[in-house]
Amino acid sequence: MIAVLLNVYLALLFVLVKLKVVPFNLFWKISPAIVLLALMLGLFIPMNWGAPQGPAIVVRNSVAIVPDISGEVVEVAAKANVPLKAGEVLFRIDPVPFESQVKAIEAQLKLAETRLAEMSQLQNRGTGRAFDVEERQANADQLKAQLEGAKWNLEKTTVRAPADGYVTNLALRKGARVANLPLAPAMAFIDTSETVVGVEINQIDARYIAPGQPVELTFKMTPGTVQTGRVESVLHAISTGQVQPSGLAVTPRAIQAAPLIVRVKLDDDAFARSLPAGSAGDAAIFTDRVAAAHVIRKVLLRQIAITNYVNPF
Missing domain, CATH: 2.40.50.100 (RNA polymerase II/Efflux pump adaptor protein, barrel-sandwich hybrid domain)
Structure with missing residues (x-):
């Protein structure tokens, strides 16, 4: 998406230079780099916490x-x-x-x-x-x-x-x-009385996620389609932070920022029940931050949905 926006700017700049609307001086020569930096800092990096995206999977008890x-x-x-x-x-x-x-x-x-x-x-x-x-x-x-x-x-x-x-x-x-x-x-x-959809979100992107926020999902087994849902909860524990009773003293181990798990409920219950356990896909969560980036995230998710026709991974 960032390449698309940058190419649109370059095409527009080319037309304006040809029509002599803007002079082709040093500023306009380096303007693509300025635009790229502005897009990265002002839109695409904040998009990661305003509309975080992560892999989704269907699990059943x-x-x-x-x-x-x-x-x-x-x-x-x-x-x-x-x-x-x-x-x-x-x-x-x-x-x-x-x-x-x-x-x-x-x-x-x-x-x-x-x-x-x-x-x-x-x-x-x-x-x-x-x-x-x-x-x-x-x-x-x-x-x-x-x-x-x-x-x-x-x-x-x-x-x-x-x-x-x-x-x-x-x-x-x-x-x-x-x-x-x-x-x-x-x-x-x-x-199958309850379908649980879990979404992995990087810890640095999970700060603004809250129950009730809208979610869009696309699954590998239904390419080209996008489903909607809502955040049910953000699980407050993962195994790396779990302590189990033992007769040993604390054993140091490598610490890494593992993704947090967000539980999502699909709006279409019939579709949710039809999903086999282990169905994988991608999901985007739309928080109340960086609203301008939500449209871009929706486009990116639909691109993933279309590429699911040929991308098995």
Whole structure:
């Protein structure tokens, strides 16, 4: 863009000299250098913080599906990369052991309630002890609690989608055995209920970014198009500034000004949901500073959108 503006000035200067509107003296000979310096200092350098630009990427939350119970898989209902709604069945675990547990506790509870009723009658007639009634009552309450837990386990034999999304890299098959171990998830579930777009902005350019500011984005997978959005937040932490608990003293390391991450929400929700995780592109954020540079940044972003037809990087 700076080359375009400079070439326009040179063409205009050439015409004015030919028409003898301006003399071709020393001042006008060095004027292109003066104009170039003025454009750099007055427009293009301030544009970096008035309308900062940076790479953008679409990320989605991944949920490791770990069943609450252990058992043999009798059905895998989910298909790889097929959209699911929250609550739809992912897979089922053999319910027979858990059904038998429920039936056994129900039988014990029925007997305990019968014994409790008999003890209560004896106490009312004055031939039974209050202690026996209390003991039977405690036994019945304990069995009720066990029955509630057994029914919960039976319900958890059906594993459901925690949110809208899809299962990826599906390797689970009927007959496999799953366990309720955090380090052994049964499948990976990609949550599509919310699309997160992150934009990397150099620290020297991020000073005036604030929530609510307009954003324009172009993605590699949709060349020639420009999407709009708004700044949701500027993340106040990156890994280079994170301290983790350890038994060691402070370990010096090389410090570098890593980019800050700006979270953006697209205006077109349907388009946002259609973007695969990992979709990359470029984004420009328009702050309330250096408004004159906003038009130039819009032009530059559209140039990137057009070159995305042939530029894979």
